[in-house]
Structure formats: structure tokens, C-alpha cells
Amino acid sequence: MHFYSLNNPSHKVSFKEAVISGIAPDRGLYFPESIAPLDADFFENITSYSKQEIAFQAIHQFVKNDIDAITLQEIIAKTLDFEFPLVELEENVATLELFHGPTMAFKDVGARFMANCLGQFSNKKEVTVLVATSGDTGGAVANGFLDVEGVQVVILYPSGKVSEIQEKQLTTLGQNITALEVEGTFDDCQKMVKTAFLDDEIALNRNLTSANSINVARWLPQLFYFLLAYKQAKSKGKDIVFSVPSGNFGNICAGMVAQKLGMPVNHFIAATNVNDVVPHYLSSGSYTPKPSKATISNAMDVGDPSNFVRIQHLYDNDFSKLKTVLSSYAFNDTETREAMKKLKSDSDYIADPHGAVGYLGLKEHQKKHPNVYGIFLETAHPVKFLPIVEETLGIRPDIPPQIRAVINKPKKSIKVSDYDALKSFLMKN
Numbered sequence: 001m002h003f004y005s006l007n008n009p010s011h012k013v014s015f016k017e018a019v020i021s022g023i024a025p026d027r028g029l030y031f032p033e034s035i036a037p038l039d040a041d042f043f044e045n046i047t048s049y050s051k052q053e054i055a056f057q058a059i060h061q062f063v064k065n066d067i068d069a070i071t072l073q074e075i076i077a078k079t080l081d082f083e084f085p086l087v088e089l090e091e092n093v094a095t096l097e098l099f100h101g102p103t104m105a106f107k108d109v110g111a112r113f114m115a116n117c118l119g120q121f122s123n124k125k126e127v128t129v130l131v132a133t134s135g136d137t138g139g140a141v142a143n144g145f146l147d148v149e150g151v152q153v154v155i156l157y158p159s160g161k162v163s164e165i166q167e168k169q170l171t172t173l174g175q176n177i178t179a180l181e182v183e184g185t186f187d188d189c190q191k192m193v194k195t196a197f198l199d200d201e202i203a204l205n206r207n208l209t210s211a212n213s214i215n216v217a218r219w220l221p222q223l224f225y226f227l228l229a230y231k232q233a234k235s236k237g238k239d240i241v242f243s244v245p246s247g248n249f250g251n252i253c254a255g256m257v258a259q260k261l262g263m264p265v266n267h268f269i270a271a272t273n274v275n276d277v278v279p280h281y282l283s284s285g286s287y288t289p290k291p292s293k294a295t296i297s298n299a300m301d302v303g304d305p306s307n308f309v310r311i312q313h314l315y316d317n318d319f320s321k322l323k324t325v326l327s328s329y330a331f332n333d334t335e336t337r338e339a340m341k342k343l344k345s346d347s348d349y350i351a352d353p354h355g356a357v358g359y360l361g362l363k364e365h366q367k368k369h370p371n372v373y374g375i376f377l378e379t380a381h382p383v384k385f386l387p388i389v390e391e392t393l394g395i396r397p398d399i400p401p402q403i404r405a406v407i408n409k410p411k412k413s414i415k416v417s418d419y420d421a422l423k424s425f426l427m428k429n
């Protein structure tokens with residue numbers, strides 16, 4: 001199995017090389033050269049497989065040239081050592097809770113999988129993982145890569161635009177993890193990261209790679225969630241749809257790869273906040289990136305989602321084909337808060353703002369398709385967005401032990417104001 005650049009399909013590399021370099025030299029995202037469907041039997045009997053077996057079946061074809069089966073089993077065991085429960089809230093409405101990992105955000109799985117792959121590949125050469133975060137990525141990456149030998153991690157985050165808990169999760173670990181606090185927006189952070197990857201002077205000094213969902217080792221394992229949800233919902237015997245709160249569109253794109261693997265799910269809903277490039281595209285046919293706007297679901301404040309090209313590619317860049325599998329709706333902060341209140345009062349469920357956007361997307365779809373069994377992804381634990389949850393619901397959720405452990409540790413970050421400051425940091429250290 002090779003991975004090719006979406007900018008130039010004749011540029012092919014191994015999984016290992018795609019993971020180490022993150023993005024192709026022509027700035028294209030890497031994409032698997034084929035996606036072979038799994039046996040129909042696998043889906044028929046999915047309830048008899050453990051989550052580790054399901055993950056192994058799903059990802060083996062993509063990595064097998066570079067990771068032997070035993071090592072892959074070990075990586076999966078380390079990645080999936082927590083639960084992914086499907087919780088039913090209303091008739092035909094369930095949420096898949098992806099927040100039971102070490103940093104209580106769904107990005108734990110991708111970050112851990114990638115860290116373990118990179119740990120296998122780095123050998124004696126030091127690798128620097130450079131990553132921009134709008135909130136949750138940073139903590140998950142910091143945690144997943146902590147103490148991985150041969151890997152330095154540099155995280156850029158927008159000053160004052162991530163929650164206190166998120167900030168603590170990425171600034172308190174120390175060791176091989178450095179947090180750079182950027183005076184600017186998430187888009188500014190992402191731009192600086194992209195520029196650094198193309199900077200030849202930095203390349204001479206360091207081996208840089210990304211741990212954003214651009215990196216195939218972080219992006220692909222997210223398809224596990226959809227299979228694990230399917231396993232839990234299959235006995236309903238209904239048509240299943242997924243509603244995915246989306247920012248960079250990596251998670252939903254991985255779900256669509258699960259569909260290409262043969263998962264019997266016909267439709268996906270990309271739910272966004274007011275950063276609505278994709279909903280706008282699906283209704284108008286014109287794709288117009290915009291500067292991101294700040295919202296209460298800040299992990300989705302993305303004005304030009306990097307994985308959307310992968311989704312388009314999955315459906316042969318055919319707009320009408322894409323529209324049959326994907327719907328997309330945008331919601332503002334007021335609607336999001338209303339949904340949080342409704343979930344609390346009707347189902348006694350505390351959703352975080354991202355999950356609430358997913359719920360809204362699902363309900364919108366069910367207006368026209370009332371009989372489908374809808375699963376919305378709850379991508380973060382509500383305490384990760386504590387001030388918003390408190391202010392909206394007037395309650396104080398219990399702080400889980402994972403979070404309590406970081407909240408009193410001292411923050412350590414380095415302020416950077418522009419690209420030159422990032423560059424001189426990367427040249428010096």
C-alpha cells in the first residue's frame with residue numbers, strides 16, 4: 001500500500017514516509033492508493049469482535065508494509081484502552097461518547113496511534129512534531145507523545161482562545177513537549193506551521209512532521225469510531241446516519257473511509273458552527289474559504305478545512321455524488337446553547353458545545369428522514385468547556401480525575417508573535 005499526493009498522484013510514498021513527512025513536498029495531502037472493502041461477513045458478525053480486532057481489520061491494509069501484525073496489535077492495544085459507549089438519548093437519537101481517553105477529547109485516539117507509529121519509525125533520527133491547535137489537538141498530542149523516544153513536540157496555540165483546561169493540558173507536561181503561545185488566531189497558527197514545513201533552512205536543521213489530521217497516522221485511525229458505533233447500533237436493524245461536529249473535517253472523512261470499507265451506513269451529516277464553508281458549498285456549489293470566526297465550539301473554528309479535499313477525492317470530485325452521501329448544516333452559538341439546554345432538560349444529558357452542534361445537525365436531517373437511527377458524535381467531555389457549560393446550564397459538572405491532575409500545575413509557554421519568532425525557535429533548539 002502506497003500513499004499518493006492529492007496534488008500529484010504519481011508522487012507515491014510508503015506509509016512510513018507519509019507519517020514522517022506529514023505532507024507531500026508539493027503540499028498535497030497524502031491519500032491511500034486503494035481502499036479494499038472488508039468481507040461482508042465482517043460487518044455481519046461485527047458484534048462478535050473486540051474493539052481491538054475491529055481496529056486491526058480496518059487499518060491493517062493501510063499500514064502492513066511498514067508495521068508487522070504483532071506490532072500493529074500492540075499499537076492498537078495501547079491506543080484503544082478505554083471505552084467508546086453509545087448512549088441512547090431519544091428514540092432514534094444516540095450519542096457516541098469519544099471523550100473517555102486520557103485528555104477527554106476524541107483526538108486521543110489519533111494522537112496515540114500516530115505517536116506509537118512514529119516511535120516505531122524514528123530510529124536514531126530525531127523527529128520534531130509541529131502542530132497547530134484550536135484547542136483539543138494540543139492536549140491530545142502532548143499526552144500521546146509524552147516521553148516517546150526520538151520525538152520532540154512543538155505546539156502552537158492562539159493565546160486567549162483556548163479554554164483554561166485545554167491550555168493546562170498542553171502547557172504543563174514539559175519533558176519533550178514545548179507550547180508556543182501565538183498572539184493571533186488558530187488560522188494564524190496553522191499558517192505558520194504550513195510555512196515552516198516549506199522552509200528549507202528549517203528542513204536542514206530539523207526533521208519536521210505534522211500531527212494535525214493532515215497526517216495519515218492521525219487521520220485514518222479515527223475510522224475506528226464509526227465501526228465501534230456500528231457494532232453497538234447494528235442490532236437496531238435500522239438505517240444508520242452519523243452526524244459529526246466538524247472543523248477540519250478529518251473525523252468525518254475517516255468515517256467516510258469506513259463506509260468505503262463496506263460499513264453499511266449510507267449518509268453522513270457534517271455539522272458546523274458559523275464557520276460554514278462546507279454547508280455553503282453543498283448548497284451553492286461554490287467553495288469559498290473565509291477567515292475563521294470565534295465561537296463557543298472553538299475546536300471547529302476553521303475557515304478552510306484542510307481535509308475537505310480528501311472527502312472530495314473519495315467521491316471522485318463529483319459534486320452530485322457527494323451530495324447523496326453528505327449533508328451539512330451550520331448553527332450559531334445561540335442555537336448551540338439552546339440545544340445544550342434541551343438535551344439537559346429532556347434527556348438529563350450534559351453535552352459540550354461541539355456535541356450539541358452534532359445533535360442539531362442530526363435533528364435537522366431527521367426532519368426529512370424521521371426513521372433513521374441517528375448517531376451524533378460527542379467529541380469532548382463537557383468539562384473541557386467548563387465556563388460555557390456552567391453559564392449555559394447553570395450547573396457545575398464534576399471534574400474527572402484526568403483533568404483535576406493538570407489543573408493545578410503551572411503553565412509553561414513561550415510567546416511568539418510572528419513567523420520569524422517561530423523560525424528562530426526552531427533554528428535554535
Ligand SMILES: *Cc1c(COP(=O)(O)O)cnc(C)c1O
Pocket residue numbers: 105106107135136137213245246247248249250251252299300354379380
Ligand atoms: C477537533 C475537534 C472537532 C473537529 O474535528 P475535525 O476532525 O477537525 O473536523 C470537533 N470537536 C472537538 C471537541 C474537537 O476537538
